[in-house]
Amino acid sequence: MPDNDPADIATNTTGSDLTGPQSMTIIAWSGDLDKLWPTLILSSTGAATGMNVTVFFTFWGLFPLVRDDVRITGYDAMTKALAGMNPPGMKKAKLSRMNMGGAGRWMMRKVAKKNNLLPPEDLLEICQDMGVNLWPCQMTMDLLGIKPEQMIGGLGTPVGAATALQSMSKSQINLFI
């Protein structure tokens, strides 16, 4: 067996205290499909491992939390144009690379399904069932004109930077995705 066998590394806790409840905070800044996926995979796995997990959705990260049946968000021409160029809703989330006008997204979802990887909307539901805190950024909601009634259910109360930082200061794992 090679020295760097991942199965050995996974169980080797010498010199560190890996067991016991820990905390993870993820800043979900990007609304891209290929970033949402790792965010939700890590969140659900963290919760399954007994961690207290919080995801703070800010800037583009907020758009996937808008209900898929909401076509446009915003309060004036500019915020509506932004939402028009970046359609809200998890099912409309684009790939960060090679989206190719939606063809890349379609292929990625198809490949994921073939490999039994759950779509992000299903993973989000699992995260909610497992008690992952999903916090929308209040400032982004105000800035981009995303109303609470346009967002999916099961989210936490919208919060700001100080609350996000408070959560991060208590977490051993902090990620910006």
Next chain:
Amino acid sequence: MTDVRKTVDTKGMSCPMPVLMTAKGMKDLAVGEVMLVEATDAGSRSDIPAWATQTGNEIVESAGDGNVLKFYIRKK
């Protein structure tokens, strides 16, 4: 081999489902009981032991049977 209280079949599923189903299945066990987890996801080879270490449960035996990985996990 110790009595297996229940079996969790994650064959064909990819990350993160094997770990999520292991965690869910473990909730039904009493302390000391053993659960069998079957997986075909190659990442499970390190993922299930990592999960067990992190949650303080014990892998009493693991085996690879063809493409199927088998983990016997005792609830602590």
